[in-house]
Amino acid sequence: MTFQQMKYVAEIARCGSINKAAAKLFVSQSSISSALKELEAELNISIFSRSNQGVELTPEGRQFLSYANSLLERKSYIESLYTSNQVEPEAxxxxxxxxxxxxxxxxxxxxxxxxxxxxxxxxxxxxxxxxxxxxxxxxxxxxxxxxxxxxxxxxxxxxxxxxxxxxxxxxxxxxxxxxxxxxxxxxxxxxxxxxxxxxxxxxxxxxxxxxxxxxxxxxxxxxxxxxxxxxxxxxxxxxxxxxxxxxxxxxxxxxxxxxxxxxxxxxxxxxxxxxxxxxxxxxxxxxxxxxxxxxxxxxxxxxxxxxxxxxxxxxxxxxx
Incomplete structure (x- = not known):
């Protein structure tokens, strides 16, 4: 499991579509689909249910996304601490x-x-x-x-x-x-x-x-x-x-x-x-x-x- 895979799941959930998420993230639809399939196989769960109208989070997917969002937020916070141009370090x-x-x-x-x-x-x-x-x-x-x-x-x-x-x-x-x-x-x-x-x-x-x-x-x-x-x-x-x-x-x-x-x-x-x-x-x-x-x-x-x-x-x- 990688941060990139978690980011893909979060974006798919926001867009309600793998194709739209791929376009938003500037990656191919096949790449994002492949990453999602590998993640689901690794965790042994189905994160999304698929239909003609698009995709929807499963109960397991909603639980996974809540954990993933927390980790993504912490990652973003840590990156902001060390990549910003702040001269004064945080006390x-x-x-x-x-x-x-x-x-x-x-x-x-x-x-x-x-x-x-x-x-x-x-x-x-x-x-x-x-x-x-x-x-x-x-x-x-x-x-x-x-x-x-x-x-x-x-x-x-x-x-x-x-x-x-x-x-x-x-x-x-x-x-x-x-x-x-x-x-x-x-x-x-x-x-x-x-x-x-x-x-x-x-x-x-x-x-x-x-x-x-x-x-x-x-x-x-x-x-x-x-x-x-x-x-x-x-x-x-x-x-x-x-x-x-x-x-x-x-x-x-x-x-x-x-x-x-x-x-x-x-x-x-x-x-x-x-x-x-x-x-x-x-x-x-x-x-x-x-x-x-x-x-x-x-x-x-x-x-x-x-x-x-x-x-x-x-x-x-x-x-x-």
Whole structure:
């Protein structure tokens, strides 16, 4: 099967006639008929049904053409990338991240500072196991995840088997997310057992995946919650926190531009463990200028979020 054969099929389908397609493509009718016959024999299907009125796609032909058109479009796109007279190459950057507002903030900052007229940037908010999978498969240039004392050895061993390295950004005291007005909102700090009477909210992760890959900070001193709800995107999580008395654990970092003003976070008492926020990449992969710029924006966004989060806590406590 060749791209030329796929092109012939697409043109025959558009024209409804082999003769008309041959004329449109400036090839002989015998050449296009021969190429079509060879393709049908190779795939062991009939792509067209023939009649006195012309030709019509068979059900198998319609399915084949949908795949062929996709390949022809990708071929055309690739050719346009490398045969155009564009002086400026297209900038490429892709990041997969756990559901962190500061990572989105850093991405937006990067978009706003880029001066290349042609670029293709991607951000994926997803679970930790998917972040690692994306980096391992080179779907993303880097990933943003966290480890802790409890999970560090397991996660870093898992990363090592995939030739991925972890770079620390910041150590953060784990926190509890609640709404302003929550029964716990007036507290300076919380203990793990303080959460036992409330519904615990967690992000969905792959079934069978170790708890070490959870989005939330693991509370070893606390018993397993009796009531839990599971969500799979950050917007839903925000709505649930704002409108119920659920609790959830994480970095606690709030980003002014990307957070609902009804949410606050309260530090957990120091159990000797920290969240280690960091970025990951393949060991043999060099960093592009865009990736390096994103990492710098990520560092700055985290520091800005720390300042804003402390401000929100002071204001919330002054109203309690």
């Amino acid at each position: 490429q950057f892709s990041v997969s991240t756990q559901r962190y507002p500061f990572a989105v903030d850093a991405f937006v900052r990067l978009v706003n500072q880029i001066d290349n007229p042609r670029f293709n940037f991607t951000i994926r908010e997803t679970s930790m196991d998917k972040v690692i999978e994306d980096v391992s498969a080179s779907v993303s240039d880097i990933g943003v995840i966290f480890t802790s004392n409890l999970t560090e050895k397991i996660i870093k061993r898992f990363l090592g088997t995939r030739n991925i390295e972890f770079h620390l950004l910041r150590k953060i005291q784990p926190c509890v997310y609640v709404r302003k007005g929550h029964p716990l909102a007036g507290r300076d700090t919380l203990r793990a057992e303080d959460l036992n009477d409330f519904i615990y909210m967690a992000f969905e992760h792959k079934q069978g995946e170790s708890i070490d890959f959870s989005e939330e900070f693991n509370l070893i001193p606390a018993r397993k919650p009796n009531r839990t709800i599971v969500v799979n995107d950050r917007a839903t999580a925000v709505n649930v926190v704002c409108n119920t008395d659920v609790v959830s654990t994480g970095s606690g970092l709030l980003v002014e531009e990307f957070m609902d003003g009804r949410i606050m976070s309260i530090p957990l008492e120091d159990y000797g463990d920290k969240m280690r926020l960091g970025w990951i990449k393949l060991k043999n992969r060099s960093l592009s200028p865009e990736t390096e710029a994103f990492i710098e924006q990520l560092k700055d966004s985290i520091e800005t979020a720390i300042v804003y989060t402390e401000k929100v806590r002071r204001e919330a406590q002054s109203h309690c």
